[in-house]
Amino acid sequence: MKKKIFAVLAALLILLTPLCALADNPDAVETCPPMVQSQLEAAEGSITENAEIPEAPEAAEPVSEEEGASETSPAKGDQALSFGESLGYMLKGMAGIFLVTAIIILAVVLLEKIGGKKKDGQA
Amino acid sequence: MADFFQSLLGNVTNVTWQMAVMWAIGALLIYLAIKKDMEPSLLLPMGFGAILVNLPVGSEALAPIKTLFDAGIENELFPLLLFIGIGAMCDFGPLLNDPKLMLFGAAAQFGIFFTLSMASVFGFSLRDAASIAVIGAADGPTSIVVAQQLRSGYLGAIMVAAYSYMALVPIVQPPVIRLLTTKKERLIRMPYEQKNVSKTTRILFPIIVTMVVGIIAPGAVALIGFLMFGNLLRECGVLDSLSETAQKVLANLITLFLGLTIAWRMQAAAFLSPQTLLILLLGLIAFVFDTAGGVIFAKAINLFAKKKINPMIGACGISAFPMSSRVVHKMGLKEDPQNFLLMHTVGVNVSGQIASVIAGGLILSFFAGLV
Numbered sequence: 056m057k058k059k060i061f062a063v064l065a066a067l068l069i070l071l072t073p074l075c076a077l078a079d080n081p082d083a084v085e086t087c088p089p090m091v092q093s094q095l096e097a098a099e100g101s102i103t104e105n106a107e108i109p110e111a112p113e114a115a116e117p118v119s120e121e122e123g124a125s126e127t128s129p130a131k132g133d134q135a136l137s138f139g140e141s142l143g144y145m146l147k148g149m150a151g152i153f154l155v156t157a158i159i160i161l162a163v164v165l166l167e168k169i170g171g172k173k174k175d176g177q178a
Numbered sequence: 179m180a181d182f183f184q185s186l187l188g189n190v191t192n193v194t195w196q197m198a199v200m201w202a203i204g205a206l207l208i209y210l211a212i213k214k215d216m217e218p219s220l221l222l223p224m225g226f227g228a229i230l231v232n233l234p235v236g237s238e239a240l241a242p243i244k245t246l247f248d249a250g251i252e253n254e255l256f257p258l259l260l261f262i263g264i265g266a267m268c269d270f271g272p273l274l275n276d277p278k279l280m281l282f283g284a285a286a287q288f289g290i291f292f293t294l295s296m297a298s299v300f301g302f303s304l305r306d307a308a309s310i311a312v313i314g315a316a317d318g319p320t321s322i323v324v325a326q327q328l329r330s331g332y333l334g335a336i337m338v339a340a341y342s343y344m345a346l347v348p349i350v351q352p353p354v355i356r357l358l359t360t361k362k363e364r365l366i367r368m369p370y371e372q373k374n375v376s377k378t379t380r381i382l383f384p385i386i387v388t389m390v391v392g393i394i395a396p397g398a399v400a401l402i403g404f405l406m407f408g409n410l411l412r413e414c415g416v417l418d419s420l421s422e423t424a425q426k427v428l429a430n431l432i433t434l435f436l437g438l439t440i441a442w443r444m445q446a447a448a449f450l451s452p453q454t455l456l457i458l459l460l461g462l463i464a465f466v467f468d469t470a471g472g473v474i475f476a477k478a479i480n481l482f483a484k485k486k487i488n489p490m491i492g493a494c495g496i497s498a499f500p501m502s503s504r505v506v507h508k509m510g511l512k513e514d515p516q517n518f519l520l521m522h523t524v525g526v527n528v529s530g531q532i533a534s535v536i537a538g539g540l541i542l543s544f545f546a547g548l549v
Contacts, residue, residue, distance in 0.1 A: 136298040136307060144544055145291035149284075151540045152533055155394050156284040159532075162386045163277040166379045 192234035196446035203444075204228030207338075216345030219430075220318065220437045224338065227441020228449075240442075246435060247442040251333075254326050256436045257319030258404045263429025264319070264531070265408020266421045268499070270383060272525035274375040279491075279522065281475070283529030286495025287537040288471025289314035293464040294541075300456055306330050308545045310457055313340045314464030315534035316347075316498040322440075323401055324538045327546055334443030335454040339461030347501045350462070352509060354469040355493050363477070364513045366488040370521045377415070384409040391536055397546060398539020405535060468496040472526070494523045497530035 136144070207225030211218035231240060250256035273279055290311045297307035309330035312321045321340045325333045343350060356364075384406035392399040411421040443449070472492030480486050490509055494502045503523035510519040 134304060135301050136294075136304055138295060138299055141295035141298040141307075145295055147544070148291040148294075148537065148540050149288060151395065151543075152284040152287050152536055153281070155391060155536050156280045156529075156533065158390050158394070159387055160277045160280055162390065163274060163379065163383060166382055166386070167274075167277075167376065 189234050194234075194446070196450050197232045197234065199450060200232035200444065200446045201229050203449075204232070210342075210345070214345075217341050219433045220341045221345065223434065223437025224341070224441050224444070227438040228444045230438075231441050231445050243439065243442050246439045250435060251322060251326065251439055251442075254323045254400070256432050256439065257322040258400055260319050260429060260432040260436065261401060261404040262408040262411075263424045263426075263432065265384070265405040265410075266412045266424040267429070268405075268409055268412075268528050268531060269524075270380070270409065270528055271375060272521045273528050274379055274383060275371075275373050276522070276525055279525040280529040280533070281479075282472050282492045282526045283495040283497075283531075283533035284536075285475030285492065286468045286472030286526075286530055287314070287533050289464040289466065289468030289496075290534075290537050290541070292467040292471075293460050296463055297460050300460070302453075302456075304545060304548060306332055308541050309333075309336055310460050311464065312336075312538050312541060313343065313457075313461040314468050314496075315538055316340070316344055316465065316468065316496045316502075317531070317534045317538070318344070318436075320401055320535055320538040324541055327397075327542055331448065332453060332457055334440065334445075334449050335457040336461075337440045338444070339458050342458075343461050343465045344498045344501065347465070347496070347498045348505050350465050351469050351493055351496070351502065351505055354466050355473055355490050355506070355509065358470060358473045358477070359489050361513070363480075363489050364510070365517065366486050367514070367517050368488050368491070368519060368522050370518070377413075380413040381410065384413065387532060391532075391539060395536055395539035395543055397542025398535050401535045401538060402532070405531070465496065469493045472496065472530075488517075488519060488522075491519055491522045491526050494526040495530040495533065497527070497534040499527050499531050500524065502530070503527035 204225040204227075207221045207228065209225075210216040211220075211222035211225060227243070231243060237244070293314050294307055294311035297310045298304075302310060305328040309321075309325035309328050309332065312324040313336055315321060318337065318340050321336055322333070325336050330336065388399070388403050388406045391402040408421075408424050411417050411424055472495035473489050474492070475495075476487050476489035476492035480489065488510065490506050494506050496502050503520065503526070506523045507518075507520040510517045510523075
């Protein structure tokens with residue numbers, strides 16, 4: 056049973072780490088090795104697209120030029136997310152929480168294992 | 179004589195209907211705090227503050243409240259200090275006894291991210307949508323810190339929603355749980371196996387959590403750091419008087435100022451808008467989907483697990499501690515008077531406290547650079 060728990064937690068870690076790396080650094084896909092990049096894009100296509108969105112202020116510029124609005128486009132924080140974009144953040148957020156949780160659980164289980172052994176030894 | 183009355187009562191003409199509405203809202207908050215016992219330590223100061231800041235006086239007369247706001251909320255000091263007290267109050271024992279309960283805390287943060295989508299659909303800007311979403315953390319200090327760091331213009335409404343719904347957990351959660359579970363599922367018994375959690379684990383747990391969260395979700399490092407520092411005071415065993423001070427004196431003192439100071443953002447001009455009603459609605463959505471996230475996750479685990487889990491405990495992953503754990507425990511007893519879920523619900527509930535801070539940190543990591 057414990058082995059199963061470890062296996063599940065380890066699998067979670069392996070699966071979720073790249074997602075969280077993307078959340079913190081949207082450029083990660085461009086800078087990682089081609090093989091990993093293709094795997095990431097294949098597995099997490101939608102997330103990859105969304106992760107790049109915050110880094111693309113150029114997209115807002117043509118609109119403001121056409122409208123003849125002020126020279127500087129509004130900050131990203133003042134714009135509303137599209138529903139699709141927000142879904143990307145939802146996925147990344149939940150993946151991030153489960154990743155952190157999995158690491159903490161792993162740490163607690165290991166800690167108890169080590170602590171438990173010590174107690175047995177002392178006894 | 180006329181001049182005398184003019185000098186005494188002249189200010190009456192400066193009262194606007196918006197101010198009167200805010201007085202009514204303040205009175206309602208005070209009523210809910212006193213008569214319905216809904217989060218009285220916060221709703222009462224907030225209600226009084228709402229009346230205070232909406233009197234027809236110049237901004238100079240309210241300068242002390244503004245000073246408190248700048249000193250305690252603007253720089254996020256009050257919520258962080260409050261977290262030391264909350265950390266000292268939290269007993270992570272039931273969670274360390276069964277660490278997998280943390281997964282339910284994580285699942286029950288779904289409402290935050292779902293609300294982010296909904297707020298976006300309603301047209302809120304990114305900074306406001308993210309701040310509103312964190313109402314789903316069911317955690318006042320986290321909501322304040324996120325809304326402040328993202329410079330949301332709706333701090334007052336967000337705080338009213340967050341604390342009101344926390345008080346309404348006994349009303350909001352049971353119907354959602356009943357809707358998503360069958361009678362058979364609610365009757366599942368979960369015997370509690372008490373393990374001996376070592377003191378080393380109890381001491382190292384807050385340190386490890388702080389390090390893990392700080393590295394992965396740096397936005398949450400201050401929140402989780404203060405929370406876990408409070409817990410370390412409790413668990414270390416050599417600082418009992420400090421732990422007691424954090425739990426009682428510090429927490430009470432900060433709470434006293436927090437409610438009154440938050441009211442600075444409840445001035446009629448900023449508070450009375452259709453957006454406030456929308457924020458209240460989105461707050462409800464956040465709480466409902468947090469509850470649903472936890473329950474559905476537990477049901478999903480039951481598809482594979484040999485030892486069935488009572489899916490109701492998933493709902494406690496919302497971090498309204500200890501209200502949520504009590505509500506679910508009582509629901510369990512109502513279905514079966516011999517079904518004691520309390521230790522499981524407390525474990526999930528304190529894990530929700532940690533997970534909600536992580537969620538707030540992730541929101542900050544995603545969006546703080548964009549505002």
